[in-house]
Amino acid sequence: MTDATPVQSAPSRGLLARLPSLPVSLIIGIVLLAPLVVAAVAGGSLAPYPYDEMNIMSRLQPPGADFWFGTDEFGRDVFSRTLVGTGSSLVMGVAATALSLLAGVPLGLIAGYKGGRVGEAIMRAMDVLMSFPPILLGILVLAVTPPAQWKAIVAIGIVYVPQVVRLTRAITLELMQEEFITAARLRGESAAYILFHEILPNIWPPLAVEASLRVVFAILLGASLSFIGMGAQPPSSDWGLMISEARPFVEQAPWIALCPGFALATAVIGINLLGDGLRALLDPRNTGAH
């Protein structure tokens, strides 16, 4: 198709030099997420106040010079709490997604590559898992034992395993029809080589896009679980939990809910844009990148 096109030596050029050719959404996504990542890593040390320092004298203070985004019903600084909560929310999203990928990708690869009874069994198990509405599955897992954040992460991770398995299996099945896989079988490659060297490199781009969206869903689901009291526990400063705690005071002090709300929105939009950008960047039709 590109007989006359000069070969682009993509790897030799630095990321900065390639910046103009990167998708706009990717750049905006990174710009939005960068401060959040900084906050997640260094949250506590950046915060003007300790996130759990109560002060009855300064309850429900509106935003001002002392408290940039006001205080909550215990007089805790909303900005500090939001800052510290970044870690909790992002960790929840990323860890749960990682968990579902860790369990889902190998299962999907096996189901797609092996097929037969093993594949059938895996897919049927996934069907049962998928028969529960996501939040219900989370609640079910959490209701057994006293809630804790790590349990919420595990629960969300489990909720998203079937989707990851299905996607991985679908791509694997599609790739199995590809002639270059047939060529690998013909030259006598082992199953492991085909899975890890021929299939996996072609799976990860769509998986990366999928994972970025999963992180969004996981953050939102995590916030929802915290909101109904099944995720992060007081006095920690998870965004979902903060909004939940703010609800009774929303008429007098809407800022308590707004600050973590905006933080959530930034994270979600940022990751969404990152995903869109990744999709554009990894599109095989985009010949500049291989």
Next chain:
Amino acid sequence: MMTAPQARPAVSPVVASASAPKPAPLLDVRGLTISYGNARGTLRAASDVGFAIRPGEVMGLVGESGSGKSTIAMAILDLLGGGGRVDSGEILFDGTDLRKLPASERRALRGDRIAAVFQDPFTSLNPALTVGRQIAEPLIQHKGLSPRQAAVRVEDLLAEVGIRDPRRVAAAYPHELSGGMQQRALIATALGCEPKLLILDEPTTALDVTVEARIIELLAKLCDSHKLSALFVSHNLGIVNRICQTVTVLYGGVVVETGATGRVLSRPAHPYAKGLVAALPRITADRRHRLPSIPGTVAKLSGSPAACVFAPRCPFAEETCRSRPQAMLTDGDGDGVRCWKADALAGTPWPDEEATGLRRPRTGETAETRSAPLVEVDHLRKIYGASRSILPWLRRAGTVAVEDVSFTIGRGEVVGVVGESGSGKSTIGRALLALTEPSAGTVLFDGADLTQQVKRGDQTLRRRAQLVFQNSAASLNPRKTVGAAMDRPLVLAGRADAEERRKTIAGLLTRVGLPAAYADRFPHELSGGERQRVNIARALATDPDFVVCDEAVSALDVSVQANILNLLAELRDEMGLSYLFITHDIAVVSHIADRVLVVYGGTICEEGPIGRVLRPPYHPYTEALLSAVPRLAGDGPEAPRILLEDAATAPGGRGCAFAARCPRKLGAVCDEQAPPVHETADGHRIACHIPLATLAERAAVFPELADADALPR
């Protein structure tokens, strides 16, 4: 300045005589320049293209992929899309420049005065609407018919395009029809408003050859009876020869030659046209010769040409060709050629690549050839989709892809498998490579059961049997360089020294005619022909004895196809390879195969040495296939075509697989009993209920082949 006009044979009954004043053209395209723009720059798809179609005339617009022929057709329809833009030029239809009309008026012309049929019938019909409704749409839109009136007209139209049961077909959804029926429905749609001009964009390319023959027949008949003019876009010279009165040859978005079909195809004036005509594989050609081919790859233009577009690949090119763009030279009869040397080259044929033109003797042809065969297929049977289930309504018998096939392949022998879609030819190839497990029967490779060995995890035998694919793009991992793709087979063969492997890869690439530096390229940086060479090189990397070529040249342009066929023949001769050469094109297979299997519906109809299969007695199906092979004007008389019915049902059951479409069907015996196999001493076998003597009475489709002495081997 051109070839002598009086020598032009009158091929067309429509062009009455050269002396009569010609009517004004119905479609007159002048100086049409089209470009595609995207972020990476602009690509010139057509440069200063001009041609004229007179009333009642069918003009062929031929060229290879990337020549811009479809782009021009879409520009006439105002359906360019995707960043395409007409930069300049006029499209005069009935004297009006379409480019000056507002979009709404052009839309009103589409489907009414100018109708179109596209390449792929399988995707051109809307899956969610009934066929009848889709045919009725333009009638309601342009002619103001009520849906009820339109429904009546739809049935008439369907009957006219040769559909036996118009009412049922009108009520059907597209997926319920075969490809041939779908294409007939599209043609009926185009005819509905009685257009003056038809735009036919590769209308038969996606169809099987026997179906294609019928559709071409239908189109020729309709153009004649409706006095239609048509622009027939095609890459297939044989089809153009059959249906077009005039032809315009495109190369790299430039018209290189135009004129009467008979003259252009028998005595092409432009070097590219010469090459194109010469490179077409012909059944009647001497197979010991290499096919003439055009070196290099198809040009892509990014601006207006500063030199002759064909100069880089032209064997006659001189310095002048590379420094000056060429002007169109025309004579009074509308013949034109874009080459300043055309007159000087008038009698010069396209050169053979090698001075001798003869292939080297084959190394494999020794006493060993007569010893045990390399591949033995015994009663192979493959059923897809059979399922056992505890739920009774889910149990199914499955579809028979291959039904009881037995044959052998000798060492150094090339066996061709010819068949249409659904004939089971690819399944046979996959079974031979242990890519699919036979439902019954055995496949022995060098005396061992390959499937069982692979199941046990023993891959050594398998590496001796390789595959060259049809789709050169999909068969290479897009994320691996050519070198990396070729490195693995060597690593698996235990070649530990990386430096030595690199040398081997360079050697293999050179062997298939590619620069060794291509090892560092990614598949998407190569052209289709180059990728196919890489595929062949990769298959050779395991040092195989046997290669299955599954439609290995079908997706390639004619000029490139000849190159690859020559390469495969050379490799066979030098390395003593055996091939199973699977194809739908009996002309291609006649160039490379020693023996041929003609398959239909999963069974072998006819089998024998290629020279025997091309001569009577024929299996009725072989005869139909041969009669469908298009011939060019200069190649001798066309045989009467045997037109097969469209397949109504999938083959299967107890009788002959071909019974439903057989023009010589005897009666119930064909449906109920498997045909007996007539076998002659030289290994020629025909499975048919008709006695051999009766089959032998038929006239030869290619009379020049009837003399056995004319056939080598």
Next chain:
Amino acid sequence: MLAYTLTRLVYLALVLAVMSVLVFLVTQAMPGDVASMIAGQFASKEVVDAIAVKLGLDQPLIVQYGHWAAGILRGDLGRSLVLEQPIAPILLEALGRSLVLAVVALAVVAVVGIGLGVLAAVRRGKLTDQLVSGVSYLGIAVPDFFWAIVLVLVFGSYLKLLPTGGYAPITDGFLPWASHLVLPVVTLVLMLLARIARLTRSSMIDVLQTNYVKFARAKGMPESVVILRHALKNALLPTITVLAIDFGLILGGVVVIETIFSYPGMGRLLLFAIQRHDLPLIQATILIVSAAYCLANLTADLLYAFVNPKIRHGMRAS
């Protein structure tokens, strides 16, 4: 089509059976013990044991499951420990309310979402497209509960236009009934709209590039016919599936939204059951919610098959 439906129904029954076992086991593992809950905080061990024997709690788990499952098959979902009432009528009532929410919200989402998606696809790359995608982003950028709080704040507390929670049966009159629905429906629409609009847009863009759309244009069909008759019908297939799944989700109770708006549907019932450790109620609710969800999924697949003539006219069942 019939074979396909039958297969899917058999399959659904199997999934529900497996699920009932899972639900039963998980609730057994929950803290709290039915007998002591019934007996009350200060009951003696003998009393608790007696109640346990009476309820069959001393028997092996498998027998207990048998009793429970047999009851469900008879339509007896048991008695709620906290509410001290039979569960079936309570559940039915909650399910009905969730149904109302689901139907209204989905009708709005379908109309608005598909409309926006088509608009964005046709005006691809133009301002309209970007506006639509911007609006969609806004909907999914913040969790539903955040929107819910904002809506309550604006329409309930500041503007005092709408009730901020609760539910009025339609017997109280249309206006009170409808006014209680507005805020939860708007929240749901905000949450679901983005996915439907984006999905419709992308499948519409794919369909607009097909050969049959090109052929329809070559027939001289006006653009409106090309888009509405030729393209939309095919582009809607994936959207329909997602809509049906969303329906199942809402039917199964949107816990958070129902909590915020004090909407007495399935979600709130479930949360109530879990918070009060009402084991029979938890079991029954989860089972019914999951069954509703599965049924909606099944409907989605059947609907897809029905709309698609390729499948409708006798394709393979698997």
